[in-house]
Amino acid sequence: MAASAKDSRNLTAPPPPRPATPRSRASAKGEQTRARLIAAARTLLAGELGERFTTRNVAALCGVSHGMCHYHFQDRTDLVLAVVEDIRPEWVLPLEEAVAAPGTFAERAERVLALLDGPESTDLAHLHSALHWHALNDERVRESLAAEYRRWRACFVALFQVLADERGGGIDPRPLGEAVAAAVDGLAAVESLEAGIEDGAVLRTLVRTLAAGV
Structure with missing residues (x-):
């Protein structure tokens, strides 16, 4: 009888979810x-x-x-900080995911280069320009935006850490990653003034040359 009662309780439907x-x-x-x-x-x-x-x-x-x-x-500063956080999935997170996904250095580098080779939306480009202007005039914005760029640059360092691991150490990934990050920034600035630069080919050449040189 006790077993029957227990079975009966187990078959009882769960209570309906509480209304909001x-x-x-x-x-x-x-x-x-x-x-x-x-x-x-x-x-x-x-x-x-x-x-x-x-x-x-x-x-x-x-x-x-x-x-x-x-x-x-x-x-107003709180609003700007919220925008800084809001655009993170549009430029930082995809890069982090491309580097973190499984694969060799060459495979991960190709994923990163494919992301960078895509055109940046006009909206995002204008937002970055506006955020840089606010960073020049507001210390809180400067600190927040600087933290985002540190996180972004760390992706390139992590990419070259994969290369260092593959080759058994002896490679300092930081200057290599920072060099590529600086090149990406510089190309973006130039392209904003003069369209038509083949930045994808330039970055691909840079990454391959650095990888071969070490």
């Missing part, structure tokens, strides 16, 4: 509003109205009150 509480619905709505404010901040920063980047204008573009904007972000 007012608090959870409010939290979800708050996250949506925050995401909309960040999207509006991106639009202003990347567009021709960058000089009008204020919390009041972001709120107006988002369609919420100025007070609501300050509920989520204390000031």
Whole structure:
């Protein structure tokens, strides 16, 4: 009898999920509003109205009150920092994933080069320019953006660490990775002024030459 009762309890269907509480619905709505404010901040920063980047204008573009904007972000700097974090999946994370995925140095390098050979969106290019300008005028933005670039450059160092491991050590991956990162930055700056440079071919030659030289 005891076994039958136990079996009966095991067959009982689990209780239905609890309905969303007012608090959870409010939290979800708050996250949506925050995401909309960040999207509006991106639009202003990347567009021709960058000089009008204020919390009041972001709120107006988002369609919420100025007070609501300050509920989520204390000031303009907080909004800029949120944008810095928001664009990470568009340039840092793909590079980290390309390096971390399994494969030889040559295979990982090819994945990285394929990413870098793709055209950068105009929106992202304008955002980087705007963020650099804010970094020159705001210490908090400078520290945040510098941390993102350190993380980005570390991907190239990690790539050459794979080469060092393959060749049994004796190779310092840091200057090699930093050299490629500097070349990528320089080519991006030149290409922003003069389109048509075959940066993919230049970077591929650089990576192969460095790898062969060590």
